[in-house]
Amino acid sequence: MMRRTHTLCLLTTALLTQAALADPVARTEEVIVIGTAGGREGVPLDRLPASGRSLDDAEMNRPGTVTATEGLQRRLGAVAAIDSLGNPWQQGLTLRGFTAAPALGEPQGVVVYQDGMRVNEAFGDVVQWDLLPVFAIRQAQVVAGSNPVFGPNSLGGAVILSMKDGFAYQGLGGDISAGSDDFLSITAEAGGSDGDVGYYLGLSKGRDDGWRDFSPNRLSRAYGDVLYRPDAATEFGVSLTAATSDLTGNGAAPGDLLAENRRGVFTHPDATDSDLLALAFRGKTEVGDGWTLRAAGYWRHLKRRTANGDQGEFEECGTGLCFEEGDDLEPVIGADGRPVTGLEDEPDAVFNRTRTRTDGQGISLQARQAGALGGMDNILILGASLEHARTRYGSGTELGELDATRGVESLGIAIGNEEFNVGLKTRSWIAGASLSDTLSLTPDLHLTGALRLTHADLRLRDQLGDDLDGDHTYTALNPGVGLAWNAxxxxxxxxxxxxxNRIPTPAELSCADPEKPCRFPNAFLADPPLDDVRSRTWEMGARGRLSGGVVEWSLSAFRTDNRDDIIFISAGPIVGTGYFDNVGRTRRQGLEAGLSGEAGAVSWFADYALVRASFRTPLSIQAPDNPEANEKGEIAVHRGDRIPGIPLHSLKIGADVAVTDGLIVGAEMQYSSSRYLRGDEANLTDPIGGFALFNLSARYQVLDGVSLHARVDNLFDRRYATFGIYGEADEMGFEDARFLSPGAPRRFVGGLSARF
Incomplete structure (x- = not known):
């Protein structure tokens, strides 16, 4: 199978780098980088049959911004925040009802590229937004829809981050911001060029104590780029990303606990430490007759460690300490292989630790030819790509004790039972080939066709037995076609x-048995196969500019149908435990509308999205903590029931006003409608309420290049939540089975920025 994979990679062409946001009037091209061979060439937007939104550096990088999710979700209606970990620094997002989030257990469906390098991690396709150097983003482009050119797992679309280089960023810059909960962020940048060589270096360090109890965060990131450009036709660049984070996301808590103390946590700690080092290169040359060749490659090394305290139930039995397994009592075996005995008190908690190490490499080639076919303008793009990753995952559990704050202290006694330990090695090869052609049938009518072949080999090897062993192969040929008319x-x-299509990840394949639910991100227990998800999107829309380009507008309608969709079913005895399963057909359909412009001293925007995400196949789901579940702990999901966690309506409105030459004030409103809790896929109970947040900001230039800034988020201190799940709370003295991740309260940030 490995030999066939290499042959497929060598014989096929194409990971597509298509496309382009361009001024329909001035024809100034702005390119959306798709795939791994990212570049500057593409297809002008007025020829492109797709929706695309672009945010520049200023829109993405307000002073005090920590992650890219903040800029994306505050501005775009189709993007909504999801906070399953209960920490603003660990938020994910949904795009048209599909997820890009850092938590294992979220069914990912959005692909993210950093200057052509895929940043979805191979093990669970998760996106660790905290490790992305947001300060170095020059432009963020969001293209929605299951277009095959984005590669596998892009059911909802793609987020493409174009990074700064020494030709695009000139001079020195810096920012220091401080705010609520001991928030402190320091960023410094330097860029410039010396003849043919451009250089850029950015550094950032941030910390806070977290607005919730026992939730400190520490984050450091660096990004550097060297670009050699001897002429307009040739360039070669190398970039380095380094990041380390120590974040605490103590997750959802019972509703009655939050009513007593909004900052309270259910159990703690729940810490994630990550270290990333990524090296990427890119190059291009023009070879004549309209052809441009590009090559790109990367190497990524990620280490991730988690420490999580949970409630645990143990009792004395004839052999010593025991735990309940089904209807039976099983003895707790220590690391020495002997039953655990002689403890003065029965432990009432467990302390879980995980270790994940992933090494990934990728390479891609692309050829683009802009010319004529039969006398008609034509843009042809071909390419090839190959990605490889190895992951070593391990988890273990120690006996623990709860203190008065529900914090878990490890007793230092490792549990040796196989139910509490996992050792897993995975290896994946993904080869891609695609072709795209945009033919101008007339000067105003443009036909685009695309075709992508993806082949994936995944190998799993259990290091503690053979339950997790498995070899999985997926092959898909995905087409696309569209028309654009310049009316x-x-x-x-x-x-x-x-x-x-979406390829099941090693994490999902290792947690797919309803009889053995997994504790995420701590354990995998079985390995039945999962089918890959097949997605088809129908879309139609319009976009343009009014008043000589001062006002931009867009309108689109879409429907995405998934076959064999994969979701995480919360069915275990502890919050966050469950399993992945194919659940048949699902659908996301809706509308998007955007309007933005300038009027004198005022710049403004309004962005709305309606996304109805629903099940289309009736099924029965385990949901033992749902109060409406039957005696077997199951709920019946009917055709049309909404998928949990996805709001029906999202609206973002904002404006900046230049009060004087040096003072700019701004206001924003972010509205999100209700969403159902995970564990209520049948929509039997009340959803999480909708909310509207209001933010204010101000910036005052005190000297040339030096400005003061301040902002207030959640001005009216609205209590809200973006994630909910059903769980068991009564063992800890609480009654509400609705666990919610509370949104952050009113927050103040202020500081000083400089650019020379």
Whole structure:
């Protein structure tokens, strides 16, 4: 199978780097980088049958910004925040109802690229937004829909981050911001060019004590880039990303606990330590006759460690200490292979530790030719890609004790039972090939066709037995076709249908048995196969500019149908335990509308999205903590029931006003409607309430290049939540089975920025 994979990679072409946001009037191209061979060439937006949104450096990097999710979700209606870990620094996002989040257990469906390097981690396809150097982002582009050109697992679309280099960023810059809960962030940047060589270096360090109890965070990131550009036709660049984080996301808590203390946590700690080192290179050359060749590659090394305290139930039995396994009592075996005996008190908690180490490499080639076919303008893009990753995962559990704050202290006694230990090695090869062609049938009518072949080999090897052993192969051929019509100056109408697929990750394949639910991110217990998800998106829309380009507008309608969709079913005895399963057909459909512009001293925007995410296949799901579950702990999901965690309506409105030459004030509103709790896929209980947040900001230039800034988030201190799950709370003295991740309260940030 390995030989066939290499042959497939060598014989096929194409991971597509298509596309482009361009001024429909001025024809100034702005490129959306798709895939791993990212570049500057693409297809002008007025020829492109897809929706694309672009945010610049200023929109993504407000002073005091910690992660890229903040800029994306505050501005775009189709993007909503999801906070399953209960920490703003560990938030994920949903795009058209599909997820890109840092937590194992979230069914990922959005791909993220950093200058062409795929940053979804191979083990669970998770996106650790905290490790991305947000300060070095020059532009963020969001393209929604299951277009095959984005590669596997891009059911909802792609987020493409273009990074700064020495030709784009010139001079010195820095920011120091401080705020609520001992928040402190320091960022410094330097960029410039010396003849043919451009250089950029950015550093950032942040910390806070967390707005919730026992939730400190520490984060350091660095990004450097060297770009050699001897002429306009040739360039070669190398970039380095380094990051380390120590974040505490103590997760959801029972509703009655939060009513007593909004900052309270259920159990703690729940800490994640990560270290990332990534090296990427890119190059291009023009070879004549309209052809441009590109190559890109990367190497990523990630280490992730978690420490998590949970409630545990043990009791004395004939052999010493025992735990309940089904209807039986099993003795607790120590690391020495002997039953645990002689403890003065029965432990009432466990302390879980995990270790994940992933090494990934990728390489891609691309060829683009802009010319004519039969007298008609034509843009052809071909490419090839191969990605490889190895992961070593291990988890273990120690006996622990709860203190008065529900914090867990380890007793230093490791549990040797196989139910509490996992050792797993995984290896994955993913080869991709695609072709895209945009043919201008007339000067105003443009036809685009795309085709992508993806082949994946995944190998899992259990290091403590053979329960997790498995070899999995997935192959998919995904097409796409669309038309764009320039109906008038500054106006484009388009329609398209595209297909993509999502490959089950090693984490999902290792946790797919309903009889043995897994504790995420701590344990995997079985390995039945999962089918890959097949997705088809129908979309039509319009976009353009009014008033000489001062006002931009867009409108689109979409429907994405998934076959064999994979979701995480919360069915275990502890919050966060469950299993992955194919649940048949699901659908995300809705509308998006955007409007932005300038009027004198005022710049403004309004962005709305309606996303109805629903099950289309009736099924029965285990949900033992749902109060409406039957005597077997099951709920019946009907066709049309909404998928938990995805709001139906999202609206973002904002404006900045230049009060004087040096003073700019701004206001924003972010509205999100209700969403159902995980564990209530049948929509039997009340959803989490919707909310509207209001933010204020101000910036005052005190000297040339030096400014003061301040902002207030959640001005009216609204109590809200973006994530909920059903769990068992009564053993800890609480009654509410609704566990919620509370949103952050009113927050103040202020500081000093400089750019020379």
């Amino acid at each position: 008038g100056v500054g106006t484009t109408l388009y329609a398209a249908v595209n297909e993509s």
